[in-house]
Amino acid sequence: MNIILFEALSAQNELSMQDPRAQHICKILRLKEGERFQAGIINVGQGTATLTALKNDSILFDFVMEDTQSAHLYPVTLLVSQVRPICMRRILREAVSLGVQKIILCTTQTGEKSYAQATLYTSGEYHSILLDGAMQSGKCGVSEVQFASSVATAMSQLDENSQRIVLDNVRESTSLARASITASSVVLAIGGERGFTDDERTTFDRNGFSFASLGSRILRTETACSAGLAVLLGRMGLL
Numbered sequence: 001m002n003i004i005l006f007e008a009l010s011a012q013n014e015l016s017m018q019d020p021r022a023q024h025i026c027k028i029l030r031l032k033e034g035e036r037f038q039a040g041i042i043n044v045g046q047g048t049a050t051l052t053a054l055k056n057d058s059i060l061f062d063f064v065m066e067d068t069q070s071a072h073l074y075p076v077t078l079l080v081s082q083v084r085p086i087c088m089r090r091i092l093r094e095a096v097s098l099g100v101q102k103i104i105l106c107t108t109q110t111g112e113k114s115y116a117q118a119t120l121y122t123s124g125e126y127h128s129i130l131l132d133g134a135m136q137s138g139k140c141g142v143s144e145v146q147f148a149s150s151v152a153t154a155m156s157q158l159d160e161n162s163q164r165i166v167l168d169n170v171r172e173s174t175s176l177a178r179a180s181i182t183a184s185s186v187v188l189a190i191g192g193e194r195g196f197t198d199d200e201r202t203t204f205d206r207n208g209f210s211f212a213s214l215g216s217r218i219l220r221t222e223t224a225c226s227a228g229l230a231v232l233l234g235r236m237g238l239l
Helices: 020-028 085-097 113-117 125-137 151-157 198-206 221-235
Strands: 004-006 012-016 036-041 045-054 058-067 074-081 100-106 144-148 163-167 186-190 209-213
Touching: 004 020, 004 125, 012 020, 020 058, 036 058, 074 221, 085 100, 085 125, 085 221, 100 151, 144 151, 151 198, 163 198, 163 221, 186 221, 198 209
Parallel strands: 004 036, 074 100, 074 186, 100 144, 163 186, 163 209
Antiparallel strands: 012 058, 036 045, 045 058
């Protein structure tokens, strides 16, 4: 954790020793009373927390807000096919770490339909994955996550003014590294291990997507997400 995040904070705060964040403060950072750590309020801002008391069952700390700009996320939407939960955990964590504003998890025609009902989502675990990614980044912005039952359904969830790009190694396309980014916000669509179908490619075509690639190699979805987002953010002048 490069920052410790909370839903809300006040001038004086108490955190149970059972909370993983308190354990991190005491066992990993090994802070003593009077010492400081970086803390923040999710999607609000970050600042400095000072440990004021160490109890057997809790810790007390003060918090002073210093920077609301740290809540800023990049104007990028990642539209990604539902994949195995173990892979999706990596995708969510890395996408938040890279500063993606919105993530749309989409059930695609070649994907396993049961993935959308995985415990990762029904238990709410994905929220903790997002939080972990944000704390890794040292920023307090946490991506919004939406769900779509199909590529066609996902189209209605997109910003009408965004530039739209789909990564595909079947349709002839240009390299994402040479793509011209002409809008202030961008949607990047990435398929599952078996890619998109011709029907889904037609849907992308009809909804203003341009096709791009990361080369001729077939990548795992989590690899394509991390690499694709990094290349895109670089083309946008944000990295």
